[in-house]
Amino acid sequence: MTFVIRFNSGLFNEGAFAVPLNEATRYETLKEAEDDVAWLDDVNCVLDLSKLPEDFQVHESHCCVDHGCKYGDDDCPVVSGQIKQLYDCEDCVNEGARIGFTRDLVNAVRELVNLQEKYPAEFEQIPAVFKTRILALAQPLFNYTKSQ
Numbered sequence: 001m002t003f004v005i006r007f008n009s010g011l012f013n014e015g016a017f018a019v020p021l022n023e024a025t026r027y028e029t030l031k032e033a034e035d036d037v038a039w040l041d042d043v044n045c046v047l048d049l050s051k052l053p054e055d056f057q058v059h060e061s062h063c064c065v066d067h068g069c070k071y072g073d074d075d076c077p078v079v080s081g082q083i084k085q086l087y088d089c090e091d092c093v094n095e096g097a098r099i100g101f102t103r104d105l106v107n108a109v110r111e112l113v114n115l116q117e118k119y120p121a122e123f124e125q126i127p128a129v130f131k132t133r134i135l136a137l138a139q140p141l142f143n144y145t146k147s148q
């Protein structure tokens with residue numbers, strides 16, 4: 001049997017880093033994986049790879065959390081957030097830079113809000129960092145708008 005560690009983000013572990021499933025560290029025993037889990041944050045579960053559907057990685061390569069499952073599966077692991085997509089899908093590419101930037105910004109703000117909910121005390125102490133981060137994320141959008 002082979003095991004991988006899955007994070008809440010839908011990514012998997014490679015040492016201390018979160019990576020797509022195809023790059024994830026494989027553990028031969030559950031014990032080995034659980035030893036690593038002990039010092040990692042935001043772990044969703046230890047996954048037995050033999051229990052994954054065969055087409056798991058097909059979804060990872062083609063489906064999109066914003067544009068849906070390319071195979072029309074109701075339980076698409078990308079759409080449900082079980083795994084993170086590897087690439088921008090065709091629709092991502094076609095929708096153009098402006099919409100892409102806007103969506104990235106919305107997602108980034110959503111991530112920050114999640115962080116703020118999780119670590120409220122830290123965010124209260126560093127409102128300037130919060131603001132700077134938002135502005136940095138928004139910069140490509142401003143540049144794009146100006147050049148129109």
Ligand SMILES: [Zn+2]
Pocket residue numbers: 059063068069070071072073076077078079
């Ligand atoms: Zn899918």
Ligand SMILES: [Zn+2]
Pocket residue numbers: 064065066067068088089090091092093
């Ligand atoms: Zn897409």
